[in-house]
Amino acid sequence: MESLSPIAAGGLGSLAAGMMTAVGAVPLLFFRKAGVQTQSALLGFAAGVMLAASFFSLIIPGVDVLQAGGAG
Structure with missing residues (x-):
């Protein structure tokens, strides 16, 4: 690559x-056609994946700022 x-x-x-x-x-x-329970489970999983992606994409720059002494 x-x-x-x-x-x-x-x-x-x-x-x-x-x-x-x-x-x-x-x-x-x-x-x-997916059932209501299946659809709810899949939507919940997708929401969790999106929350985790946004959290982990923000936590690393935040830790870098803290280590650089830029907090506050």
């Missing part, structure tokens, strides 16, 4: 993300 240009690496990353999105959509072809 280090020998690829940034454009090629970005293109491959985008292609991989698109393929994973397609793989994630495949179950919708077989299961047309």
Whole structure:
């Protein structure tokens, strides 16, 4: 991956993300309607993933600021 240009690496990353999105959509072809409990569980899981992503993306810069003595 280090020998690829940034454009090629970005293109491959985008292609991989698109393929994973397609793989994630495949179950919708077989299961047309999800039950209320299943839908609630999946939405709760997605909300937890989004909260964790936002928390962990903010905690690292916050720790860096604290270590640099910039708090307060």
